[in-house]
Amino acid sequence: MKLRIDVTARDGAARVGEVRTARGTFRTPVFMPVGTRGAVRTIATADLEALGAEIVLGNTYHLMLRPGAEVIEALGGLHGFEDWRGHVLTDSGGYQVFSLQPKVDDDGATFRSTYDGSLHHLTPELAVRRQEQLGADIQMVLDVCAPLPSERSVLVAAVERTALWAARARSAHTRVEDQALFGIVQGGDDVALRRESAQRTVALDFDGYAVGGLSVGESREVMLPALQAAVDELPADQPRYFMGLGDPLGIVEAVALGVDMFDCVLPTRLARHGTILTSSGRLNIKRAEWARSSEPLDPTCGCDVCRRHSRGYLRHLFVVGEPTAARLATLHNISWLLRFVEGIRTAVRDGRFEAFRRAVADVWG
Amino acid sequence: MKLRIDVTARDGAARVGEVRTARGTFRTPVFMPVGTRGAVRTIATADLEALGAEIVLGNTYHLMLRPGAEVIEALGGLHGFEDWRGHVLTDSGGYQVFSLQPKVDDDGATFRSTYDGSLHHLTPELAVRRQEQLGADIQMVLDVCAPLPSERSVLVAAVERTALWAARARSAHTRVEDQALFGIVQGGDDVALRRESAQRTVALDFDGYAVGGLSVGESREVMLPALQAAVDELPADQPRYFMGLGDPLGIVEAVALGVDMFDCVLPTRLARHGTILTSSGRLNIKRAEWARSSEPLDPTCGCDVCRRHSRGYLRHLFVVGEPTAARLATLHNISWLLRFVEGIRTAVRDGRFEAFRRAVADVWG
Numbered sequence: 001m002k003l004r005i006d007v008t009a010r011d012g013a014a015r016v017g018e019v020r021t022a023r024g025t026f027r028t029p030v031f032m033p034v035g036t037r038g039a040v041r042t043i044a045t046a047d048l049e050a051l052g053a054e055i056v057l058g059n060t061y062h063l064m065l066r067p068g069a070e071v072i073e074a075l076g077g078l079h080g081f082e083d084w085r086g087h088v089l090t091d092s093g094g095y096q097v098f099s100l101q102p103k104v105d106d107d108g109a110t111f112r113s114t115y116d117g118s119l120h121h122l123t124p125e126l127a128v129r130r131q132e133q134l135g136a137d138i139q140m141v142l143d144v145c146a147p148l149p150s151e152r153s154v155l156v157a158a159v160e161r162t163a164l165w166a167a168r169a170r171s172a173h174t175r176v177e178d179q180a181l182f183g184i185v186q187g188g189d190d191v192a193l194r195r196e197s198a199q200r201t202v203a204l205d206f207d208g209y210a211v212g213g214l215s216v217g218e219s220r221e222v223m224l225p226a227l228q229a230a231v232d233e234l235p236a237d238q239p240r241y242f243m244g245l246g247d248p249l250g251i252v253e254a255v256a257l258g259v260d261m262f263d264c265v266l267p268t269r270l271a272r273h274g275t276i277l278t279s280s281g282r283l284n285i286k287r288a289e290w291a292r293s294s295e296p297l298d299p300t301c302g303c304d305v306c307r308r309h310s311r312g313y314l315r316h317l318f319v320v321g322e323p324t325a326a327r328l329a330t331l332h333n334i335s336w337l338l339r340f341v342e343g344i345r346t347a348v349r350d351g352r353f354e355a356f357r358r359a360v361a362d363v364w365g
Numbered sequence: 366m367k368l369r370i371d372v373t374a375r376d377g378a379a380r381v382g383e384v385r386t387a388r389g390t391f392r393t394p395v396f397m398p399v400g401t402r403g404a405v406r407t408i409a410t411a412d413l414e415a416l417g418a419e420i421v422l423g424n425t426y427h428l429m430l431r432p433g434a435e436v437i438e439a440l441g442g443l444h445g446f447e448d449w450r451g452h453v454l455t456d457s458g459g460y461q462v463f464s465l466q467p468k469v470d471d472d473g474a475t476f477r478s479t480y481d482g483s484l485h486h487l488t489p490e491l492a493v494r495r496q497e498q499l500g501a502d503i504q505m506v507l508d509v510c511a512p513l514p515s516e517r518s519v520l521v522a523a524v525e526r527t528a529l530w531a532a533r534a535r536s537a538h539t540r541v542e543d544q545a546l547f548g549i550v551q552g553g554d555d556v557a558l559r560r561e562s563a564q565r566t567v568a569l570d571f572d573g574y575a576v577g578g579l580s581v582g583e584s585r586e587v588m589l590p591a592l593q594a595a596v597d598e599l600p601a602d603q604p605r606y607f608m609g610l611g612d613p614l615g616i617v618e619a620v621a622l623g624v625d626m627f628d629c630v631l632p633t634r635l636a637r638h639g640t641i642l643t644s645s646g647r648l649n650i651k652r653a654e655w656a657r658s659s660e661p662l663d664p665t666c667g668c669d670v671c672r673r674h675s676r677g678y679l680r681h682l683f684v685v686g687e688p689t690a691a692r693l694a695t696l697h698n699i700s701w702l703l704r705f706v707e708g709i710r711t712a713v714r715d716g717r718f719e720a721f722r723r724a725v726a727d728v729w730g
Contacts, residue, residue, distance in 0.1 A: 308448040
C-alpha cells in the first residue's frame with residue numbers, strides 16, 4: 001500500500017493530518033521519541049503508552065550491531081522485541097555510520113563497529129534488508145549526509161550519491177504491503193541543490209519524504225530557506241519528515257513550511273542532564289534555588305511527574321545521582337513536547353497558528 | 366499511640382498479622398523496599414504504588430546530609446517529599462555511620478560526610494530529632510552494630526552502649542502520637558548476650574523491636590540461634606523486625622522464628638547487576654543463552670515486566686547498558702519478593718508453612 005497523508009486542517013502552509021499505514025494511523029504534526037537501542041533511554045514501553053506516543057524511532061546502526069537485526073527478527077521485529085503496538089520508524093543507519101569516518105564508495109560504506117571494532121559494510125540494499133528484519137512500519141533510505149558548512153562540490157557529490165542509493169533502495173524494497181519507504185532530500189544549505197535533490201527523490205516515487213542534513217548546527221536563517229526549497233518540491237498528499245529536529249521553535253518554524261514529522265534526541269538528552277522544558281522556556285532543575293521548592297517542574301503541565309513531584313524532590317534526585325531523576329525528567333520532557341505538538345495541531349485547526357508561532361518565538365526565540 | 370500487631374494466623378511460631386499505625390495498617394510478614402536517598406533506586410513512587418508496597422525505608426544518614434532533614438521537613442517530610450501515601454520506616458543512620466570508622470564515645474559518633482568530607486556528630490537524641498523531621502511512621506533508635514566475628518568484649522561493649530543510647534532515645538522521643546520508635550537488639554552471635562540485650566531493650570518499652578547486627582556475612586547456622594535467642598525475649602503483641610535481611614530462604618527461616626518485618630537492598634542491587642529472582646532460583650539475565658529467548662524472566666510471575674517483556678529483550682538492554690534494564694529488573698525483583706512474602710502469609714494462614722519452607726529450601730538452600 002502507498003502511504004498517504006489525509007490533511008484535515010490547514011492554516012497557511014501549516015497542516016494537520018493523519019498518516020494511514022498498514023498498522024493504523026498517527027496524527028501529524030507528530031514528534032517521535034527516539035528509542036535508539038530498543039528503548040527510549042530511561043523509560044519503558046509502558047511509559048510510552050502512558051505518554052500517548054503514537055510512533056517511535058529505532059536506530060538501525062545500533063540495533064544491527066546489538067543485538068543484531070536477525071535476533072530482533074526472531075523475536076518478532078521491534079514491535080515484538082519492545083512489545084510496542086504503536087508505529088516504528090527506523091533510520092537507515094547512515095547518519096551514525098557517516099559520523100564514524102567510514103570508507104565510502106558508490107557501492108556503500110565500510111565502517112568499524114563502535115561496540116567491538118569489527119568491520120561492517122552497509123549498502124542501500126542491505127539497509128533496506130536490515131530494516132525489513134527490524135520490522136519497521138516506515139523505513140528510511142541510506143543517504144549521504146554532508147556536514148555544514150561544506151564546499152559546494154561536497155554537497156553536490158552527496159546529492160548525487162544519495163540519488164544513486166535512493167534508486168537502489170527503491171528497487172530493493174519489496175516488502176511494500178506493510179513497510180513504507182521514505183526518500184531523503186539532501187543538498188546542504190544550497191537552495192538550488194535542495195530543490196534538485198527533492199525533485200530527483202520525488203521522481204523515484206517513495207511513500208514519504210524526509211529532509212536530512214539540516215539541523216546539524218547551522219543557524220535558523222540558513223536552515224529555513226534550504227528546508228523551504230525542499231518542501232516546495234514535495235507532493236502535498238504524502239508525509240514530510242524533518243530528521244533530527246526537536247527544539248520547540250524549530251518545530252513551529254518547520255510546521256509553518258508544511259512539515260509533518262519530527263524526531264530528536266534533544267528533549268530526552270536534555271532531561272538526563274537536568275534541563276527541563278517548560279512553558280516559560282528551559283529550566284535547570286539542579287540549581288540550588290529549587291532545593292525547597294514545592295512547585296512542579298512546569299505549573300501549566302498536567303503530566304504524571306508534574307502532578308505529583310516537586311522541583312525540590314527532582315533537584316535532590318539529580319544532585320545525589322539517583323537514576324530516577326533522569327527517568328522523571330525524561331517522562332516530563334517527552335510529555336511536554338508531545339503536548340506542545342498537540343498544541344500546534346489545535347492552533348492549526350483553530351486558525352490561530354500564527355499567534356501560536358509568535359508566542360513560541362517570544363519564549364524560545 | 367502504642368504500636369501493636371494484630372496476629373490473625375499462626376503456624377508454629379510463624380505468624381501473619383497487621384500492624385496498625387497512626388497512618389493505617391500494613392500486613393506482615395512484610396518486605397520493605399529500601400529508598401535510600403528518597404527513592405528506591407531506578408523506580409519512582411508511582412511504581413511502588415503499582416507494586417503494592419505498603420511500607421518503604423528511608424536512610425537517615427543519606428537524607429540528613431542530602432538534601433538535609435530540614436529540607437525534607439519543609440517539603441512535608443518523606444511522605445510529602447516522595448509523594449508517598451504508604452508507610453515509611455527510617456533507620457537511625459547508625460549503620461552507615463559505623464561503616465565510616467567514626468570517633469565514638471558514650472555521647473555519640475563523630476564522622477565525616479561521604480558527600481563532602483564535612484564533620485558531623487550523631488547522638489541518640491539527634492537521631493530521634495532527624496527522624497522526626499523526616500516524618501517517619503516508624504523510627505529506629507541509634508545503636509552500636511559490631512562486626513562479625515568480634516571478640517566478646519566488643520560485643521558486650523556494643524550491647525552496653527546500645528542500651529545506654531536506647532534509654533536516651535526513648536526519653537527524647539516526644540512525638541509519640543504519630544511516630545513509633547523501635548528498639549534494636551544487639552549481641553552479635555552470642556546467644557546469652559542476645560538474650561540480655563533483648564531483655565534490656567524490652568524493659569525500655571518501645572513500640573516494636575528490631576534485631577540488628579545479623580545478616581552481616583555470618584552463616585545461617587550462626588545467625589539463627591542468635592536470632593532465636595533475641596526473639597524469645599520479645600513481646601508477642603508487638604512487631605519484630607530483622608534488619609537487613611532479604612534473601613528468600615533467610616526470610617522464611619526468620620518467619621519460622623516469629624519475625625514480621627524485613628528490609629534489604631539485595632533484591633534491588635541484584636537487579637541492577639542483572640541477577641533476577643525466579644521461582645527456580647537466581648537467573649543471570651546477561652548470559653548469551655537468553656539472546657533469542659521469548660520467555661519471560663520467570664514464567665510463574667505475573668508482574669508487569671514478566672507479562673510483556675522477554676528474556677531476550679531484557680538481556681539486550683543489559684548488554685548495551687540501557688538504564689531501562691536496571692529499572693525493569695528492579696520492578697521484577699521487588700514484585701517477585703513482595704509476592705514471595707504474600708506466599709508466606711498465605712501458607713501460614715493455610716497451615717502449610719512447613720511445606721512452603723521446605724520448597725523454598727529446595728530452591729534456595
